[in-house]
Amino acid sequence: MEHGFEHNALPGSLELAYLGDTIYDLYVRRRLVRRGGRVQRMHREAVSLVCAHAQAEAFGRIEPHLTEAEAAVARRARNAHQNPPRHADPAEYHRATALEALIGYLYLTDQQARVDELMRLALPEEATEESHGE
Numbered sequence: 847m848e849h850g851f852e853h854n855a856l857p858g859s860l861e862l863a864y865l866g867d868t869i870y871d872l873y874v875r876r877r878l879v880r881r882g883g884r885v886q887r888m889h890r891e892a893v894s895l896v897c898a899h900a901q902a903e904a905f906g907r908i909e910p911h912l913t914e915a916e917a918a919v920a921r922r923a924r925n926a927h928q929n930p931p932r933h934a935d936p937a938e939y940h941r942a943t944a945l946e947a948l949i950g951y952l953y954l955t956d957q958q959a960r961v962d963e964l965m966r967l968a969l970p971e972e973a974t975e976e977s978h979g980e
Contacts, residue, residue: 856951856954856955857950857954858926859919859922859923859926859943859947860923860926860928860943860947861950862919862923862946862947862948862950862951862954863923863926863943863946863947863950864946864950865946865949865950865953865954866945866946866947866948866949866950866951866953867896867946867950869949869950869953869961870896870901870945870946870949870965870968871892871896873965873969874892874895874896874969875888875892877969878891878892895969897942898930898934898935898938898939898941898942899935899938899942901938901941901942901945901946902937902938902939902941902942902945904945904968904969905920905941905942905944905945905968906941907967907968907970908945908948908964908967908968911964911967912948916948916951916952919947919948919951920944920945920947920948921944922947923943923944923946923947923948924940924941924943924944925940926943926947928940928943945968948964949961949964949965952964
């Protein structure tokens with residue numbers, strides 16, 4: 847038994863992504879609040895950082911740093927059958943799902959230090975210093 851889960855007892859890729867999306871959003875918002883500013887501006891910036899396009903770019907920043915097990919979780923999620931929204935680029939949407947599932951997996955397996963490390967790579971300071979979508 848690893849990290850409190852029986853072998854193959856973890857949720858599926860899309861369930862991990864569902865959880866990981868919230869964890870990712872929390873990290874983004876925490877960083878924005880620490881930096882300060884008006885809530886309306888923080889909200890607009892958060893929305894721009896958690897969209898599929900931005901998450902796909904963030905995944906690209908962390909992908910070279912993944913362990914074999916982490917890469918396998920991300921690969922399964924990227925290949926999971928899903929129907930992206932009509933307005934979304936399918937490749938970006940699948941890469942964003944891979945990122946979210948990986949974050950969900952690490953969170954559920956109590957690997958908080960690794961979540962912190964990957965989020966620092968995924969969201970470099972300059973990513974939240976720029977004016978996104980304003």
